[in-house]
Amino acid sequence: MALDINRIRQDFPILNRKIRGSNLVYLDNAATSQKPKAVIDCITNYYEQYNANIHRGVHALSQEATDAYELARKKIQKFFNAKHDYEIIFTEGTTESINLVASGFTTLVKPGDEILISQMEHHSNIVPWQLLCERTGAKLVVLPMDKDGQLRIDLLDTLLTSKTKLVALTHISNGIGVINPIEEVIQKAHAVNAAVLIDGAQACGHIQPDVQALDVDFYVTSAHKMCGPTGVGILYGKEDWLNKLPPYQGGGEMIKEVTFEKTTYANLPHKFEAGTPNISGGIAFGVAIDYLNQIGFDAIAKHESNLLQYATSELKKIEGLKIYGDVPNKTALISFNIEGLHPYDVGTILDQMGIAVRTGHHCTQPIMDFFGIPGTVRASFAFYNSIEEVDALVEAVKRAKKMLS
Amino acid sequence: MALDINRIRQDFPILNRKIRGSNLVYLDNAATSQKPKAVIDCITNYYEQYNANIHRGVHALSQEATDAYELARKKIQKFFNAKHDYEIIFTEGTTESINLVASGFTTLVKPGDEILISQMEHHSNIVPWQLLCERTGAKLVVLPMDKDGQLRIDLLDTLLTSKTKLVALTHISNGIGVINPIEEVIQKAHAVNAAVLIDGAQACGHIQPDVQALDVDFYVTSAHKMCGPTGVGILYGKEDWLNKLPPYQGGGEMIKEVTFEKTTYANLPHKFEAGTPNISGGIAFGVAIDYLNQIGFDAIAKHESNLLQYATSELKKIEGLKIYGDVPNKTALISFNIEGLHPYDVGTILDQMGIAVRTGHHCTQPIMDFFGIPGTVRASFAFYNSIEEVDALVEAVKRAKKMLS
Amino acid sequence: MTIKEIQEEIIEEFEMFGDWTDRYEHIIELGKSLPLIKEEEKSDDLLIKGCQSRVWLKADYINDKIILTADSDAIITKGIIAILVRVFSNHTPEEILNSNMEFIDEIGLKEHLSPTRANGLVSMMKQIKMYAIAYQTQHN
């Protein structure tokens, strides 16, 4: 069933924005997605009707807020097909989720152990592991990519050894859009008893991961990239793993009992949820998931694939335009450069025409180093983008090329 | 100038809520404050008009969002009278701010060093220091309170020694409302070269701290307790101290350059702001501060003091009612019990009448242990509470007493 | 009477009450009427901690039936406990495991059994079912 894009676009108030007189063409979805009215209204409704601090309150508002927050957790559990709702830990986002796990591994690795990441990771999935290695004397090992932007999966058998304690890999590259074969990586990593963390920041707005089917140990993502609000995300962790990790932050909520001599920690998920969380954000995250489910991930995939194919073939007609990561298995994200032109210049001209793309290294400097470029122009699509917007992009790129050459 | 409470109440949509047919009487402000329309509208407007990921984007939306976010930082800087805007670090809230500092001190303390906290701290200002002490072999020292609920400041000279590396103290107790003489503590701590962190979670909705006048090293608070949204707060730190602390979380934004061999960190404030932050939250925090400034802290203090005095004298007329922390220098927060009655029972009956108070230990178990009670009933006021609401509370407490005795 | 029947009886009783005052006065009455566990018997291994109120729970197995005794330091919690004991005590493990607690909603006390209220009641109900499972396996 095809999506009714015109109707869907009406759900997103921001798509009516004019930028310097032109219609906004928002193609920076990999940085953050736009929000449907349902999500925005949910936040307003929370603050106007039942804002209260959650857990332990005996008054009505507190109970309503708590129930809504815990219902959101259940929706998220269902979305990811987690076994238990307490395996869903609310965090500030992907970055915090990864830091939580990396911090927790401090006591679980020793000098000489190895953490395997890939060459196409977002800085958020590099730096926390570098810090872990600094703290512990473990070694950071990097799975390289090939010139097409695909991981050298053939090297996995060599790089995965009994020293490998954890593999941290992005599901989909935010730099070039490539979808990684995480099933295979998880299987092979488990064969050497390494835990696997998958960075799903780029995935969950486009596909629906099943954490039990994947048998993944940790899966992390941010709400703001999947039609949800900023400042909230999750860490999914298998119960056993979450029990093995020490608490991350100390504070209210995460304790069972506090004396100055000894503090005992609360059960999952509270052990990892110190302090007042982003309550409105968590609740609205649940509504974002409702919204995505209602649109349907099959329909989303189909439409985005159409956008990708059309945009790719049209852009390729522009002489000197090179796409990085132009492989079959990728999401609707096109990272490109035009020969002789700086991505910043291209992005600046596109912006003048109301077209929002991202330029630069996209927090993936190692990818840029690999290709020997200062950055790329990245157009990243969502299900609410239209074919007409692809046309606008292509026209604008042509114009930018003409102006800048 | 007296506040026009009726007009102010119209700014807060939630105050029209009915709870089981009764008007909501919201006296759980110490847990979280309610939000004025201006703050709620700011969030809606952000998502409907200029939602985008911030920093480094060259397109218009990203620039608008970044400018708004950085403007909020400047408003917060001004509110606290910090010297530089980059001394304001956005965090998820007080709890995260404290954990950031406690984590940063890991490399700055050694076995035998001491961290001084007080007996009336919130768990968020206890557990992070316990974890720090566990990691480093430092010792947690506790400044006791007296039976009125006031800190034994007379013991400071004994407890502060050259071993004391940091003093972490709450500005105002969330358990009993007592305002601590932080100026004196800061001065004495500095005399032994100890750094001072003040937990301002309970303060900033009621008074306006001047971090330069206080000469405090770290000051932390949460937006949600001062009319702002959930999921955002700040760490103020003196530039020198912030430069001394290592980064907390690794990720995007907080780096200058990333290679697998070596990562260099960005300047303040970005060094401590890894990942996509709570953008809408940060911007709305700024609007909350505008709103509070417009009401005026002098007027707020005056009105809240009236509420406190009236409520205290009326409640005291109830036989068997005991107030904890009934001292002159306190905020509009009354923590009490009625002889022979369990706070949970009292809170439950009040809730039936639409009166929202908090019951339990309020994340300050050591205070409850000190008084030898399972918890208290806590009524905490904000500037938008009315004298009529005090009457409603007092009536309801009388009725609860009658029903439960 | 079966668990279901007792529940229906209680629902009927509560239908008499006009408003929350009557309902709560009844619960408070129930709470006051029975000092379910003697002070000196309230040992730590019977204790279920909510952070708002504490609950003590004893489960004995007599003549194939589970006999529950329970208590709390908060009177309203105690009143609700009295209702729960009346419903679930003196039944076989099978009966307990096959029953549900929806009647609590119907008598207007739903909020007290919310897992987030932290009054110990939810943990108590979990514990009752755990005892049921334990005795069931033990005697099969």
Add this chain to the structure above:
Amino acid sequence: MTIKEIQEEIIEEFEMFGDWTDRYEHIIELGKSLPLIKEEEKSDDLLIKGCQSRVWLKADYINDKIILTADSDAIITKGIIAILVRVFSNHTPEEILNSNMEFIDEIGLKEHLSPTRANGLVSMMKQIKMYAIAYQTQHN
């Protein structure tokens, strides 16, 4: 001409342009017209890093005046640099320190000097003022 006068001259020039296309074509022209620093001279100590584009800046002190040479890898940045050099180069430290950059707003390029755009221009302007301060103290 004083800094102020040059700025006014530039504002006048930009008033001729009908829309952003003209304006940007002019900037791109400016950017292309002058290869401000030779490749082999672009050493790391001249480099100012934005994360979007790189800027190289040289400041010499000749006859009591600061002579600026600058370059960038992005052509639009380079065009704006050309404007900034035209305005600020060949002036005394005092003149530079007493000037402001509001004209950038008036010629419709405000966004390029936002500290958050990370194109190196803001750091370049900071660096120019730092040089001015340094030369001022040195020669006082």
